[in-house]
Every structure is written in structure tokens, then in C-alpha cells.
Amino acid sequence: MKVIVTGGAGFIGSNFIIYWLKNYPNDQVVNIDKLTYAADLRNLKGTNKNYRFVKGDISDKKFVEKNFNDADIIVNFAAESHVDNSIKNSENFVKSNIVGVHNLLEVVRINNTRFHQISTDEVYGSLPLKSSKKFREDSRYDPRNPYSATKASADFLVRAYYNTYRIPATISNCSNNYGPNQHPEKLIPKTILNAYLGNKIGIYGNGKQVRDWIYVEDHCSAIDKIIKKGKIGETYLIGENGEQTNIDLIKKILKLMGKPNSLIEFTKDRPGHDQRYAINASKIKKQLGWKPGFTFNEGIALTITHYLENKNKYLPKVAQR
Ligand SMILES: NC(=O)c1ccc[n+]([C@@H]2O[C@H](COP(=O)([O-])OP(=O)(O)OC[C@H]3O[C@@H](n4cnc5c(N)ncnc54)[C@H](O)[C@@H]3O)[C@@H](O)[C@H]2O)c1
Structure with a gap:
């Protein structure tokens, strides 16, 4: 093909x-x-x-x-x-x-x-x-x-x-x-790289928005x-039932990296910020036999390792934003 x-x-x-x-x-x-x-x-x-x-x-x-x-x-x-x-x-x-x-x-x-x-x-x-x-x-x-x-x-x-x-x-x-190769403008690589640098990690509003991570x-x-x-x-x-609040997600990453929650900084909310996304993926599972292969704990560990091992590729992009 x-x-x-x-x-x-x-x-x-x-x-x-x-x-x-x-x-x-x-x-x-x-x-x-x-x-x-x-x-x-x-x-x-x-x-x-x-x-x-x-x-x-x-x-x-x-x-x-x-x-x-x-x-x-x-x-x-x-x-x-x-x-x-x-x-x-x-x-x-x-x-x-x-x-x-x-x-x-x-x-x-x-x-x-x-x-x-x-x-x-x-x-x-x-x-x-x-x-x-x-x-x-x-x-x-x-x-x-x-x-x-x-x-x-x-x-x-x-x-x-x-x-x-x-x-x-x-x-x-x-x-x-989430995973390797994402631009550090996005939440997860931005959090990992700023935590590595010891920088503040900005979070919109109260951080209670829910996203369904895959x-x-x-x-x-x-x-x-x-x-x-x-x-x-x-x-x-x-989707893979990966719902969690942004604040919980950031705290999990900080914990895995051995960094303090005091790096978190609440900022003005994004205009029109969507509150919650959640997927019912039963159609693709039932009709096509798809199932996810990674738990969140496995995926996030691989992701943190990737950004830290390849930090020279990503750190200049963090500085640009
Ligand atoms: N990132 C997510 O969480 C997510 C979730 C669901 C769906 N999507 C969708 O998946 C797709 C890929 O997302 P991503 O996160 O990899 O985005 P990304 O911004 O990392 O990559 C987009 C790529 O498209 C290229 N591109 C942009 N405009 C182009 C154009 N006019 N012609 C040719 N190339 C062009 C860019 O150069 C870039 O390489 C998008 O359609 C996005 O809407 C993303």
C-alpha cells in the first residue's frame, strides 16, 4: 500500500x-x-x-x-x-x-x-x-x-x-x-520540562477541568x-477512560519526578475553557475489537523518561514560548 x-x-x-x-x-x-x-x-x-x-x-x-x-x-x-x-x-x-x-x-x-x-x-x-x-x-x-x-x-x-x-x-x-514528540506548548511536556528546570508550572483557573488522556x-x-x-x-x-483533573495530573507528574507541588501557579482561566471531556469508546471496542495497550501509569512513566532523555531537543522550544 x-x-x-x-x-x-x-x-x-x-x-x-x-x-x-x-x-x-x-x-x-x-x-x-x-x-x-x-x-x-x-x-x-x-x-x-x-x-x-x-x-x-x-x-x-x-x-x-x-x-x-x-x-x-x-x-x-x-x-x-x-x-x-x-x-x-x-x-x-x-x-x-x-x-x-x-x-x-x-x-x-x-x-x-x-x-x-x-x-x-x-x-x-x-x-x-x-x-x-x-x-x-x-x-x-x-x-x-x-x-x-x-x-x-x-x-x-x-x-x-x-x-x-x-x-x-x-x-x-x-x-x-500524550506521549513522545509532543510540542512543549502542550500541558504534559510543558509540565515535565518546566518541572525539570525548576520553573513555575502555570495552570488555568482552578485546575479542576477534566481531560480524558490516551x-x-x-x-x-x-x-x-x-x-x-x-x-x-x-x-x-x-479514548481509554483516562479521565482526570488537570491539577491531579500535574501533581502526579511532580510526584513521579520528585518535585514539590509549590511549583504550581494558578493563572487566569482560558476564555471559554471547556470543563470536561469524556469518551465512550464502546463502538470501536465492540465492532472493531480495539483495546488500549497502556495504563496511564505505564504511559506517563514512558513519557517522562522520553522528555528527560531527549531534553536537548525540547528545552529550546520551552524557552521560545
Ligand atoms: N493532540 C491531541 O491531543 C489530539 C487529540 C485528538 C485529535 N487531534 C488531532 O490530531 C491531529 C494531529 O495533532 P497533533 O497534536 O499531532 O498536532 P501537531 O500540531 O503536533 O502537528 C500538526 C502537524 O501538521 C502540520 N501542518 C499544519 N498545517 C498544515 C498544512 N496546511 N499542510 C500540511 N501540514 C500541516 C504541522 O507542520 C505539524 O507537523 C490534528 O488534526 C488534531 O486536531 C489531536
Whole structure:
């Protein structure tokens, strides 16, 4: 198979390429990435001779028409991904996350290429803190910040192209990922690296917001199941019951690193901050037989070790933010 992965120099895309080449070493993988600030080609250590990189922007229609024609499958990770940046300026989010997906869908429509869209649980909005409700595939879309609004728009485009043109597409909406190769602008690497430096660790509001964490390799194995066994036209939610408050998460990391809670500093809350995300992943588990391979304790230990062992790669990025 020739697999085109977009956004493969970023966090989840790079983990997916490494996962794919390990499990399907004879497939050809082409990574097409614009190389924004969030990208790092050093993330692709461990790729083999069947891997190739092409620099390019999915919001450039001519580039997409020229470079996406001969794939067996396109897996689209490319996106502007940081909510805080979208609050400051969402123009690039609209370009990459909506226009980019539309360009890909046009090529997919013409060539009937298998397409998988990587999306987020944030399209479903926010759950009340004190409830046991979880997002399901039929939950109502309710994006509440510019990032999630652009991801929701992309999902609707994919669904509309399937409904109208019967393109062979699937969508997955995953909860918050953690693991190697994530940009230190994000909560977990930011906490680990600042704790290592002995810096203060900022936390929005009272820190009681709940996120449902999944180890990135488990996200990759779920995408694999959808590509191999998923039903065309369907959406699958991915998560592993990893719900915890941001404050508990940070305290756990500090404890594992032998650092004091006094490093925590409460800061002004993010505008429109979603309170709680939680995923009901029973569809992918029952229908496709997916199950996560890592507990949170295993995943976070691997993650802390990764950032500390590779600190020279990440520390300059902490300083930039
Ligand atoms: N990180 C999470 O917790 C999470 C959870 C669920 C879903 N997702 C989704 O997974 C995908 C990947 O997220 P991530 O955390 O790896 O993001 P990331 O920011 O680490 O990586 C995104 C990559 O996309 C590339 N890119 C951006 N715009 C592009 C464009 N126009 N053309 C080509 N490449 C472009 C960037 O250069 C970067 O390498 C995104 O679609 C995101 O919405 C992320």
C-alpha cells in the first residue's frame, strides 16, 4: 500500500508513521507536511527505506492536486492544533483545518481514494463537571473555541462528501493524547520540562477541568483498526477512560519526578475553557475489537523518561514560548 500521511512531522502523525512502518514494513509511507513551528523532522527517527518526506501545504489546491493522486489511502493529521493560538488568531486554523481538508476531499472524490480524517472529541463541546455523561458517536456537535469549530467544520465536510459522493471515508474523534514528540506548548511536556528546570508550572483557573488522556500509541492502534476493519462512512470515538483533573495530573507528574507541588501557579482561566471531556469508546471496542495497550501509569512513566532523555531537543522550544 502507498499511505500518504499529512502532518507526519507533528506529534501524533510522527508516532503514527513510526507505528505503521513497524507493523507494515513493506508499505510505502509518504509524509506530507508544511513544517509549521509544531513540526520537527527529528520526530521521524526510526523510519526505514520505505519512508519519504515531501514539504507541502494542504491548503494549496494546486499542490494537493499534484501530490495526492496515487495514494491507496490518505490519513489526514495535518492541522493547526493549539487552542490558545486559535484564540489569538484563527486564520491559519481555517486555512489548514477547513480549506486543506476540502482540497483533500476533492482529490479523494475524483480518484475514489480511501480517506481517514483525524478529528478530536473537542467538536462535541464541554460536559458538566459533575456528571457521568460521556461523548458518543451520536452526541450533538457543539464546538466552543475557534480550533474545535474548524475541526467540526472539517468533519461535516467529510460527512457531506460521503453522503453526496459516497467517497470511501471514515472519521475518528479522539480524546487528549500524550506521549513522545509532543510540542512543549502542550500541558504534559510543558509540565515535565518546566518541572525539570525548576520553573513555575502555570495552570488555568482552578485546575479542576477534566481531560480524558490516551497514550499516543493506543490512538495509533485504534486508527489502524479503523483503516483495516472500519465501515466506510462511519465515525469512531477513541479514548481509554483516562479521565482526570488537570491539577491531579500535574501533581502526579511532580510526584513521579520528585518535585514539590509549590511549583504550581494558578493563572487566569482560558476564555471559554471547556470543563470536561469524556469518551465512550464502546463502538470501536465492540465492532472493531480495539483495546488500549497502556495504563496511564505505564504511559506517563514512558513519557517522562522520553522528555528527560531527549531534553536537548525540547528545552529550546520551552524557552521560545
Ligand atoms: N493532540 C491531541 O491531543 C489530539 C487529540 C485528538 C485529535 N487531534 C488531532 O490530531 C491531529 C494531529 O495533532 P497533533 O497534536 O499531532 O498536532 P501537531 O500540531 O503536533 O502537528 C500538526 C502537524 O501538521 C502540520 N501542518 C499544519 N498545517 C498544515 C498544512 N496546511 N499542510 C500540511 N501540514 C500541516 C504541522 O507542520 C505539524 O507537523 C490534528 O488534526 C488534531 O486536531 C489531536
